[in-house]
Amino acid sequence: MSKGTLSTTTAKGAAVPAGYAGIHSGIVELLDAARQAAARSVNALMTASYWEIGRRIVEAEQQGKRRAGYGEQLIERLSSDLTGRFGRGFGVNNLENMRRFFLAYPRSVISQTLSGKLRNEVASEKSQAVSGKLSLSDLAHAFTLPWSAYVRLLSVKDDHARQFYEAEALRGGWSVRQLDRQIGSQFYERTALSKNKTAMLVKGAVPKPEDAVTPDDAIKDPYVLEFLDLKDEYSESDLEQALIHRLQDFLLELGEGFTFVGRQRRLRIDQTWxxxxxxxxxxxxxxxxxxDLKLGALTHADVGQMHLYCNYAKEHWTFHDENPPVGLILCADKGHALARYALEGLPSKVMAANYRTVLPDAELLQKELENTRRLLESHATIRPKTRKR
Structure with a gap:
């Protein structure tokens, strides 16, 4: 080996060129920065598009204001047609959010914001754009926060409080998690009542570890996935993903009438995903x-959440000629497995009894869950040893 070409050897025996660590870390930083920039760009254009949709809905409502219920009919028709054309993201609730978004950030506010941002730029054309018709590109400059943050801000009824949270989120670079926590803890009211407001603002700007947003988090934001009409099949952990995959295959192999519909299916109730x-x-x-799979012990909250899922599915996912949905909670707590059907919401005890007869026995599911988990954990302990050979 000649001088200047020193290399190291990996556990697999392959030679690694000198300086590889620096090249690798640099590429990782580049890709992370690119993905963050892409997410910001998509969020800005998405928010601008939703503001413009809200403007058009409001103006259409004003033109038809003499007709009772015109606004509701308009949004319902738009929801149906846009969903058929573009897929998810255009439910009645989200279109209503767009309408409220425009009302909370009217053209006068947006024009003022854009004028302030473009004040130091030598761009007469942009100045004219601010005073005239706003393009999506112009609007994207006005919205610095992601759409999910604006949705959370819309839940704040008081205008002064909303403006405070928006300003602090921009100043402190708050993530949506941090914004949600501050609104939930009434940070605005506590700051207003505090004798040392500066200390409160400084303390409130400090993020918690769980507030950190990775490029993956930004890309996988449910609103971004909806806007781009991308599938959402992301799991919380490798173990959960493996368990779900094995259980999916197991249920299909039972041959008892199961037909696969989807994985990691998201639903939104009010502003919560x-x-x-x-x-x-x-x-x-x-x-x-x-x-629904739980990696910890089963709780009453898990049962209540499943009933929430069933009620939502009954209203939004079930066709008129189908029976009410049934929920199955699989608890994969280490050393203990539990399968529980949520049948209490069915219209009659006869139907519940029929469901129990046809659906796989809970003990069979528990046994499969235990076997699958043991198999996966044994593979996890064996794999590092084989790599060292």
Whole structure:
């Protein structure tokens, strides 16, 4: 080996060129920065588009204001047609958010914001754009926070409080998690009542470890996925992903009428996002089967959440000729497995009894869950040893 070409050897025996660590870390930083920039760009254009949609809805409502219920009919029709054309993201609630967004940030506010941002730029054309028709590119400059942050801000009824949270989020670079926590803890009211407001603002700007947003988090934001009409099949952990995959195959192999519908299916209730791990349709029962996996011990909150899922699915995912959905909670706590059906919401005890007869036995599911977890954990302990050979 000649001088200047020193290399090291990995556990697999492959030679690594000298200086590789620096090249690798530099590329990682480059890709992270690029993905963050891409997420910011998508969020800005998405927010600008939603503001413009809100403006058009409001102006259409004003033109038809003499007709009772015109606004509701307009949004419902738009929701149906846009969903059919563009997929997710255009439900009635989200269109209502766009309408409220425009009302909270009217053209006068946006023009003032843009004028301030472009004040130091030598761009007469941009100045004219601010005073005239606003393009999406112009609007994107006005919205610095992601759409999910503006959705959270819309829940703040008091205008002064909303402006305070927006200003602090911009000043402190708050993530949506941090913004949500500050609003939930009434940070505005506590700061207003504090004798040392400066100390409160400094303390409030300090993020917690769980507030950190990685490029992956930004890309996987549910609103971004909806806007780009991308599938959302992200799992919380490698173990959860492996368990879900094995259980999906297991249920299909049972041959009892299960038809796979989707994984990691998201749903939004008010401004909160939820995710169900597996969604099946049972041909014999003619109903959706919602499956949620918990890696910890089963709690009353998990049961209540499943009933929430079933109620949502009954209203939004179930066709008129189908039976009410049923929920299945699988608890994969280490050393203990539990399978529990949520049947209390069914219209009659007869239907619940029929469901129990047709659906796989809970003990069978628990046994499969235990076996799968043991198998996965044994593979996890064996794999590092094989790499050292």
């Amino acid at each position: 939820y995710r169900v791990d597996l969604l099946f349709f049972h041909r014999r029962l003619r109903c959706l089967v919602i499956i």
